[in-house]
Amino acid sequence: MPHIWCPGCGHGIVMQALVRAIHQVGLDQDKTVIVSGIGCSSRASGYMDFDTIHTTHGRALAFATGIKMANPELNVIVMTGDGDASAIGGNHLIHAARRNIGITCICLNNNIYGMTSGQFSPTTPDCALATTAPYGNIDPAFNLCNLVQAAGASYVARGTAMQARMLEKYIANGLRNDGFSFIEAIDQCPTYFGRKNKMGDPYAMMKRQGELSVPASKASAMTAEELVGKHVVGELWSKPRPEYAKSYDKVIEKAQGGAR
Amino acid sequence: MASVQAPSRTRVLMQGNEAIFEGALAAGMRFYAGYPITPSTEIAELASERLPKVGGRFIQMEDEIASMAAVVGASLAGRKSMTATSGPGFSLKQENLGYAIHGDIPCVVVNVQRMGPSTGLPTSPAQGDMQQARFGSHGDYGIIALTPSSVSEAYYLTIRAFNLSEQFRVPVILLADEVIGHLREPVALPEASEIDAVERRKPALPKGEHKPFRPDDKGVPTLPNFGDGYRFHVTGLIHAEDGFATSNPKLVDKAVRRLTNKLMDNIDEIYQAEQRDIAEADIVVFAYGGTARSAQRAVRMAREKGLKVGFYRPITIWPFHDEMVRQAIAGKKAVIVPELNLGQMAREVERVAHGTTNVIPLTKVNGEILTPAEILAAIEGVR
Numbered sequence: 095m096p097h098i099w100c101p102g103c104g105h106g107i108v109m110q111a112l113v114r115a116i117h118q119v120g121l122d123q124d125k126t127v128i129v130s131g132i133g134c135s136s137r138a139s140g141y142m143d144f145d146t147i148h149t150t151h152g153r154a155l156a157f158a159t160g161i162k163m164a165n166p167e168l169n170v171i172v173m174t175g176d177g178d179a180s181a182i183g184g185n186h187l188i189h190a191a192r193r194n195i196g197i198t199c200i201c202l203n204n205n206i207y208g209m210t211s212g213q214f215s216p217t218t219p220d221c222a223l224a225t226t227a228p229y230g231n232i233d234p235a236f237n238l239c240n241l242v243q244a245a246g247a248s249y250v251a252r253g254t255a256m257q258a259r260m261l262e263k264y265i266a267n268g269l270r271n272d273g274f275s276f277i278e279a280i281d282q283c284p285t286y287f288g289r290k291n292k293m294g295d296p297y298a299m300m301k302r303q304g305e306l307s308v309p310a311s312k313a314s315a316m317t318a319e320e321l322v323g324k325h326v327v328g329e330l331w332s333k334p335r336p337e338y339a340k341s342y343d344k345v346i347e348k349a350q351g352g353a354r
Numbered sequence: 355m356a357s358v359q360a361p362s363r364t365r366v367l368m369q370g371n372e373a374i375f376e377g378a379l380a381a382g383m384r385f386y387a388g389y390p391i392t393p394s395t396e397i398a399e400l401a402s403e404r405l406p407k408v409g410g411r412f413i414q415m416e417d418e419i420a421s422m423a424a425v426v427g428a429s430l431a432g433r434k435s436m437t438a439t440s441g442p443g444f445s446l447k448q449e450n451l452g453y454a455i456h457g458d459i460p461c462v463v464v465n466v467q468r469m470g471p472s473t474g475l476p477t478s479p480a481q482g483d484m485q486q487a488r489f490g491s492h493g494d495y496g497i498i499a500l501t502p503s504s505v506s507e508a509y510y511l512t513i514r515a516f517n518l519s520e521q522f523r524v525p526v527i528l529l530a531d532e533v534i535g536h537l538r539e540p541v542a543l544p545e546a547s548e549i550d551a552v553e554r555r556k557p558a559l560p561k562g563e564h565k566p567f568r569p570d571d572k573g574v575p576t577l578p579n580f581g582d583g584y585r586f587h588v589t590g591l592i593h594a595e596d597g598f599a600t601s602n603p604k605l606v607d608k609a610v611r612r613l614t615n616k617l618m619d620n621i622d623e624i625y626q627a628e629q630r631d632i633a634e635a636d637i638v639v640f641a642y643g644g645t646a647r648s649a650q651r652a653v654r655m656a657r658e659k660g661l662k663v664g665f666y667r668p669i670t671i672w673p674f675h676d677e678m679v680r681q682a683i684a685g686k687k688a689v690i691v692p693e694l695n696l697g698q699m700a701r702e703v704e705r706v707a708h709g710t711t712n713v714i715p716l717t718k719v720n721g722e723i724l725t726p727a728e729i730l731a732a733i734e735g736v737r
Contacts, residue, residue: 157424
């Protein structure tokens with residue numbers, strides 16, 4: 095299958111986890127829409143056999159909100175990257191979570207803008223090198239899961255490409271959740287982030303993902319200092335809240351039954 | 355488009371923005387995503403109240419960019435969709451508007467123009483976004499923009515905007531101005547049975563055989579709706595007939611030119627203009643939107659004084675009908691173009707005049723409307 099991803103890129107693994115999760119949950123292939131933004135991860139929408147839409151940079155969640163609101167019967171899934179979702183797309187991420195709209199958002203976080211050849215993103219670690227941070231990155235990194243949870247998402251999980259089977263489980267649970275589900279998938283860009291920061295080959299990068307992972311249950315007993323540089327993985331938040339499109343159904347009922 | 359008046363119709367006093375909303379509803383609009391912005395906010399407020407009553411869906415998005423994106427998404431999911439804004443919001447929407455244009459995605463974007471640039475005068479009229487409506491997004495493409503001169507026309511033109519949008523699978527900009535947006539005039543509302551709403555075509559072939567972006571003989575493709583089982587791909591990258599990205603020069607050329615040609619090749623179906631007393635005229639007044647109201651009066655006053663003055667009012671602003679305008683101004687002593695901007699449509703008239711007719715822009719950019727007296731003075735000033 096022709097695709098643009100580099101040998102050793104983690105995006106293929108995450109895409110596969112999504113497809114397996116869709117199959118596991120049993121979603122109707124004809125009623126599933128994949129929406130992506132711009133970036134290497136967002137190319138995934140062109141590689142999957144559903145209704146798919148490759149939108150503008152940062153705006154996938156806004157397009158997805160329109161799709162879901164217009165036809166709430168559709169299963170709407172967003173594939174986005176760390177830059178796409180949290181830099182230019184930050185506002186839409188916050189509001190989709192706040193609304194708890196029935197969209198499953200998978201953020202493929204390789205800590206870099208890969209498509210444009212290696213600029214730093216809001217998740218690039220402190221002191222890392224990037225083409226627009228030649229003296230070392232001074233931007234502090236977002237904790238995307240914390241951000242999305244605080245904004246109101248009803249399901250938040252983090253996994254890694256190294257632990258692909260767990261990722262598949264989180265995505266499946268996210269798909270099952272009736273509301274905004276956010277799954278951060280830590281994966282690797284060996285070509286830009288990896289090479290620039292001398293992180294070794296793709297397998298070395300993936301191995302490191304595993305080594306730096308701390309399960310949520312363990313993390314709760316650790317101090318902030320101990321968690322520096324680590325990825326807290328697992329199902330971090332799961333608390334049902336009214337789903338937005340369904341809340342709007344109630345508005346319709348009210349408008350049609352009401353006095354005005 | 356059929357004539358506006360019919361004897362049996364109920365006449366309702368309406369605000370321009372209200373008429374735009376009612377026209378949209380009559381045309382079958384059932385999704386609105388927007389953001390509050392003066393002087394268009396009334397449209398969003400009406401949508402929030404009235405849409406759910408008819409099973410439509412409204413969402414106030416977090417910003418103008420998101421509103422445009424949501425409108426595009428909802429259209430692909432099968433609903434006739436619209437948003438309304440003013441200058442600053444229109445600027446923000448350009449990227450996603452370009453996305454809709456490039457993806458052959460129907461939608462209606464209302465721009466109730468305020469005085470610009472920038473924040474400008476939010477509650478004062480202007481016609482400063484005419485060129486932006488045509489060229490606001492990057493790259494080469496075609497777009498339809500309509501501009502009403504009365505509240506009644508705002509109602510009927512909004513129906514037409516949706517019809518053209520669905521027929522040609524292109525965003526249509528409804529360029530109102532603050533005058534029309536906030537004016538109150540009677541509108542003769544049609545019976546539901548009198549409204550001719552165009553529905554988008556559905557693919558004739560099943561999945562596997564149907565090419566979502568294969569154009570028909572007018573240059574318009576038949577995209578399925580999401581959820582109809584076609585499992586097709588939409589992208590902002592230049593794409594081939596199957597919807598997937600291509601950089602093949604032959605296909606790229608074809609794809610880009612088609613976006614302009616689908617409108618220019620069918621311009622006579624799209625274009626409307628009101629022309630009066632052109633044949634005998636020495637001077638033509640070319641005016642549109644709210645300014646046409648003052649211009650109409652000025653032309654009448656001039657004719658009462660014995661001056662041979664004709665009136666040309668484009669209702670379709672884009673595409674610009676070069677041939678029709680050229681014919682209307684050919685051999686005339688002068689064509690006066692009164693506008694609440696610094697000559698944005700005058701430059702189009704000058705372009706087609708090609709130096710053979712004297713084009714006199716009458717520009718006003720102080721936040722006030724052009725009066726009949728000012729336009730009459732310009733007519734009388736022609737030597």
